[in-house]
Amino acid sequence: MEIMEDQPGKKTLLLGNEAITRGALEAGIDVATTYPGTPASEIADTFSHIAKYFTKKGEKPPFYFEYSTNEKVALEVAAAASFSGLRALTCMKHVGLNVASDAFMTYAYVGCKGGHIIVSADDPYCHSSQNEQDNRYYAIFGGAPMLEPTTPQEAKEMTRVGFDISEQLSLPLLLRTTTRLNHARGPIVFNKMQKPHGIGHFEKNPLLVTVPAVARKQHPVLLERMEQAEKLSEKSQFNEIVNVGKPKDIGIVASGVSFNYAKEMAEILGLNVRILKLGMTHPIPRNMCEKFIKSCSTIVVVEELEPILEQQFKVLAFDMKSDVKIFGKSTGHFSRLYEYNPDIVVDAFSKIFKVKNPFPKPVESKIKLPRRPPSLCPGCPHRASYYAVKKAAPKDAIYPTDIGCYTLGKEPPLEMADVLLCMGSNAGTACGFAVSTGQKIVSFMGDSTFFHAAIPALIDAVHHNHDVVITVLDNRTTAMTGHQPHPGTEFDGMGRPAKMIKVEDVAKGCGVEHIEIVDPNNIKETTAAFKRALDFKGPSFVVSKSPCILLEVAKKRKSGEGIPVYSINQEICKKCKTCIGRFGCPALFFAEDGSVHIDPTLCNGCGNCVQVCPFGAISKTGVKE
Amino acid sequence: MNKTISIVLVGVGGQGVITAANLLGSAAVKADVMVYVSEIHGMAQRGGNVVCTVRMGDVSSPMLPSGTADAVLSAEPIEALRNISFVNKKTKVITDINPVIPFTVAVGGETYPKLDDVFKEISKYAELYAIDALKIAKESGAAITKNTVMLGALAATGVLPFKPEVLLDTILGMVPDKYKDVNKKAFENGMKAIKK
Numbered sequence: 001m002e003i004m005e006d007q008p009g010k011k012t013l014l015l016g017n018e019a020i021t022r023g024a025l026e027a028g029i030d031v032a033t034t035y036p037g038t039p040a041s042e043i044a045d046t047f048s049h050i051a052k053y054f055t056k057k058g059e060k061p062p063f064y065f066e067y068s069t070n071e072k073v074a075l076e077v078a079a080a081a082s083f084s085g086l087r088a089l090t091c092m093k094h095v096g097l098n099v100a101s102d103a104f105m106t107y108a109y110v111g112c113k114g115g116h117i118i119v120s121a122d123d124p125y126c127h128s129s130q131n132e133q134d135n136r137y138y139a140i141f142g143g144a145p146m147l148e149p150t151t152p153q154e155a156k157e158m159t160r161v162g163f164d165i166s167e168q169l170s171l172p173l174l175l176r177t178t179t180r181l182n183h184a185r186g187p188i189v190f191n192k193m194q195k196p197h198g199i200g201h202f203e204k205n206p207l208l209v210t211v212p213a214v215a216r217k218q219h220p221v222l223l224e225r226m227e228q229a230e231k232l233s234e235k236s237q238f239n240e241i242v243n244v245g246k247p248k249d250i251g252i253v254a255s256g257v258s259f260n261y262a263k264e265m266a267e268i269l270g271l272n273v274r275i276l277k278l279g280m281t282h283p284i285p286r287n288m289c290e291k292f293i294k295s296c297s298t299i300v301v302v303e304e305l306e307p308i309l310e311q312q313f314k315v316l317a318f319d320m321k322s323d324v325k326i327f328g329k330s331t332g333h334f335s336r337l338y339e340y341n342p343d344i345v346v347d348a349f350s351k352i353f354k355v356k357n358p359f360p361k362p363v364e365s366k367i368k369l370p371r372r373p374p375s376l377c378p379g380c381p382h383r384a385s386y387y388a389v390k391k392a393a394p395k396d397a398i399y400p401t402d403i404g405c406y407t408l409g410k411e412p413p414l415e416m417a418d419v420l421l422c423m424g425s426n427a428g429t430a431c432g433f434a435v436s437t438g439q440k441i442v443s444f445m446g447d448s449t450f451f452h453a454a455i456p457a458l459i460d461a462v463h464h465n466h467d468v469v470i471t472v473l474d475n476r477t478t479a480m481t482g483h484q485p486h487p488g489t490e491f492d493g494m495g496r497p498a499k500m501i502k503v504e505d506v507a508k509g510c511g512v513e514h515i516e517i518v519d520p521n522n523i524k525e526t527t528a529a530f531k532r533a534l535d536f537k538g539p540s541f542v543v544s545k546s547p548c549i550l551l552e553v554a555k556k557r558k559s560g561e562g563i564p565v566y567s568i569n570q571e572i573c574k575k576c577k578t579c580i581g582r583f584g585c586p587a588l589f590f591a592e593d594g595s596v597h598i599d600p601t602l603c604n605g606c607g608n609c610v611q612v613c614p615f616g617a618i619s620k621t622g623v624k625e
Numbered sequence: 626m627n628k629t630i631s632i633v634l635v636g637v638g639g640q641g642v643i644t645a646a647n648l649l650g651s652a653a654v655k656a657d658v659m660v661y662v663s664e665i666h667g668m669a670q671r672g673g674n675v676v677c678t679v680r681m682g683d684v685s686s687p688m689l690p691s692g693t694a695d696a697v698l699s700a701e702p703i704e705a706l707r708n709i710s711f712v713n714k715k716t717k718v719i720t721d722i723n724p725v726i727p728f729t730v731a732v733g734g735e736t737y738p739k740l741d742d743v744f745k746e747i748s749k750y751a752e753l754y755a756i757d758a759l760k761i762a763k764e765s766g767a768a769i770t771k772n773t774v775m776l777g778a779l780a781a782t783g784v785l786p787f788k789p790e791v792l793l794d795t796i797l798g799m800v801p802d803k804y805k806d807v808n809k810k811a812f813e814n815g816m817k818a819i820k821k
Contacts, residue, residue: 013650013660127665151661184687185650185662260686342690362691362710363750367742369703370735372637372727374671408671413732480671586672586728 001053003046006193014188016181017042019152020091020119021050023159025062028194030086030114032065033074035452036481037093038128039182040121044091044493045482052495062196067484067493070423070452071096075103075118082112082172083208084200087163091119094135095422099453101138104172108143109218110208111170111225114200115163118144119175121182124304124339128179130403130422132338134305139174139282143222145229146174146282147238148256152186158238158279160191165232169225174282178304180257180339230283238279239288245272250353251296253289253309255281258302261345269346269355284312293322300352301328304340327352375408378587379553379604381546382406382473384520386416387583387612389442389471391523392530398433402426402445402454405480406473409444413584416444424453427470431457434466440534442469447503448478448486455506461539462511469533469540472503473520475548483551507541514540521546523611549604556605562623564605567598572617583612600624630786631689632779633711634677636700637725641772645698646677648776649785652795653681656787661687672728674704681786695784697751698775700758701725702743712751717782719819720747721758721775754778756818762811767804770811777815789816 002012003022014022020043024032034044047065054061064081068074071092078088090100097104097120104118120138123129139146147162149155158175166173207214233239244266252275254262259277266273276292278284293299293316301310310328317324327333333348334340343359350357376383386409389399401407401417402425410417419429430443445454450472461468478484485491485498492498504515514536516529526544533540556563568579573596580588580596587602588609598609600622610618632649636642643664653660661684664677678689692713699705699720712718722740729735747753756778762771773796780789793812797805 011654013647013654013662179665180663180687183664185647185660185664186687187654187660257686261688264685265690341688342686346690359690360692360713363712365706365709365746367706367738367746368736369707370727370737371729371733372672372674372704373729374638374673375728377671405671580731584728584732586731589726589731 001050004050005190007190008192010190011187012190013185014152015042016152016155016177016184018046019156019188020159020175021046022188022190023156024089024117026156026160026191026193027115027163028087028196029063029089030196030198030200031078031081031088032063033068033078033088034091035068035071035074035096036478036484037096037121038481039123039179040091040093040096040119041481041484042182043119045484048484048493051493055495061494065493067486069487071100072103075100075107078116079103079107079112081200082114082116084114084202086114086197086200088114088116089119090116092121093129094120094122094133095129095131097135097138099423104138105142106210107172108222109210109215111221112166112172113170114197115166116172117159117162117166117175118172119177122176122178122305124178130420132305134308135174136176136281136308137306139176143226144172144174144282145169145232145280146176147279148176148281149181149279150257150259150277152181152184153188154238154279155181156188161237168232169229171225171229178257178339226283230286233280233283233285234287236280236285239285240277241292242275242277244275245270247272247274249295249297250274251276251292251299252302253278253292253299253313254302255279255309256304258304258340258345261340261342262302265342265346265349268358269349269353271349271353271355278309281309284309286316289313289316290320293317293320293324296324298325298327300333300349301326302334302340302345305336307336373411375411375586376405377549377604378585378602379549379606380405381475381520381544381549381606382409383414383583383585384523384608385471385473385526385544386414388520388523388526389530390414390416391527393442393534394440397440397442398437400426400429400433400441400443402449404446404449406444406446413582423449424457427454427457427461430468430470431461431464431466434468442471442530442534444471444473446479447472447474447476447488450503451487451501455510458507458512458541459510465538467538469530469542471542471544474503474543474545477548477551479548479550483548504541504543512539512541514538516540516542518542518544519546520544521606521608523608549606553604557625562625564607564620565600565603565622565624566605566607566609566618567600567621568596569617569619570595572615574615576614578614579609579612579618583609585609628682628786629684630681630784631694632679632784633689633694633697633708634679635697635704635708636675637704638671638673638675640675640700640725642675642677642700645772645776646679648792648795648799649679652787652792655795656791658682658786659684663687674707676708696779696782698779700772700775702740702755703738706743706747709747709750714751716751717754717784718747718751719754719756719775719778719782721771722755723757723759754782754819758815761814761818765811765814766807770808773808773811774815774818777812778819781816781819
């Protein structure tokens, strides 16, 4: 296994996320935890992959790893490891830190013992997220030192060295990344692997119990630690000045992936600038920044999303009574929106420095192209569930949805997603609609999301007798992020057998009286079950159970069973378009003459279109490998 | 300053675009050329479009400015056109000619343009090489070697800062033994598709 090789100096190509895992391994990681979420998933998946490799060989993995129930649990499990003197890492997507924030906000008060790195993978442009919040605010908000890598190699180094910084300061460290770092590959040079501690020991300390008197005592301790952190930041290897051309008094301040664009575009434009590359961005090295301000007549701040560095530089310049001109978001040259790229940076530079943009104006196609949004896979059981609910529910029913593949039910022709805030919000908003409207409510979530964040809202529905139908589309995996296990699966993230928790058992335990368990691939019965659930006064709970079709197809391929292929008998077909226009499986398509066909390469063999066709025109006609 | 080579790989989720980009990246590391690869695959595994960029040589950023691609390797014809902003007149656009029709055409009433029009439009802005990679792959022994055919074609254009053999070796190093021969053949046939 290459990523486990103890070969200092070896060079290989790694994904930013894999580089973070490698950095943790080089630092002798003991405990790693996560809840999966793009663009962070591969950090944890790499830990899982390694752990499974050892488990399979019958050996104990060198670290403990788990896919926790949610990010808050992940942070708490790792924090306890740190309290016991072990090195810990918790990784999550940016919105995951909202879930973990209750623990995070008090964590720095008590501080950590073993180094603890919290990786936040932010997603400017919302490539795969519900917002593009800038989690650098969390470092400031919660009092955590923060590192921001520019390249995969630096991500590895920051992770490795970050554990030392965390231990020196007794503070958890926020490693803040963005999609373009997490999902960028670059050459990585291996360092030596450190041995993990193995077993930790917890020494009792009354200052770990944050009663008000302790909290009042610990807040000033945190402020002192942040002063220490600022001293480390002044000396940090990750804060440096990079010269382009023959610089005089023009400066650029940049962090994260923006630094890469700033440096390359400055070189291409032939600018003579000094770039202050900040890798430790909380706390910023105040003396270093003041010196930089003094040496410049003009400073351009290049940072994605919020003007966090820009505002700090303005405050410093104000306090210093400097008349340096600071360009950035406040001058309208850069946006607070979306992710940056070389075009955006070169455009801003050419305006600020009054030089010509050397790149040609991008050409545009005159031909209108069909959109290619992601969609529920052919054979996805969620499609059948949605189809059944649509038949069972009144037209004005409200469909609160959640985070996962099933959000894709928003697209036509299903259009079965009306409201989405965050993980678990389907059930909470369902309760709210029940007290606010006279409409019927059917809410949807996946099994992993149910365990993650929806149980308190389900309890709310039961306790207040809200008239809602809460649905779990139970496909026995965390499908959207890459099929990670969760509390309902038979193996854990280390490949060990695990106790499977049934969604319906939890609902029963919460006091739900009306529970329906259905196989969505039987559309008639599923429709009847939803009708009964809708007729029930008070909270009802539907578990629509069928494994993810991608896992089913993989299983069938492996066993050699073969995947059934369906086709439409054109002599029987009346072109009513129910299959394509209402059910909307992407394996269906119109031929040029308007007839409907099934693409055998796309069909995953669920056979649900057979039930949908009112004329019996669809049947199984073959099997593919 | 050393030369910078920028290659954009596009296609549809599941077509192996990310794997192809990684192979290029690994080949560059093998050839001791500085390289960055960027991939966007947020929800792409559910049939969305995928864009990967590979930049080699004197680079700091895995992303490239518009109009500066040396080559665009497209696994699907309209995806090449969707990403036309990366090209200039000298850019070599290599695309497979086999369409993957998006569901918005079947369900949403959108239209998949005529392939001839797509190719004509691309040719207006760049140097087009439209090849039937699927057919060449099948002739080489396995449809699954389609991406190897495409990479062979890319290598034949001469834009890569290392010899085609480095890329071929990288590919062969990652496939099971029993598929080595077909991949070698697919790569060579891909090269021929450009040269003739």
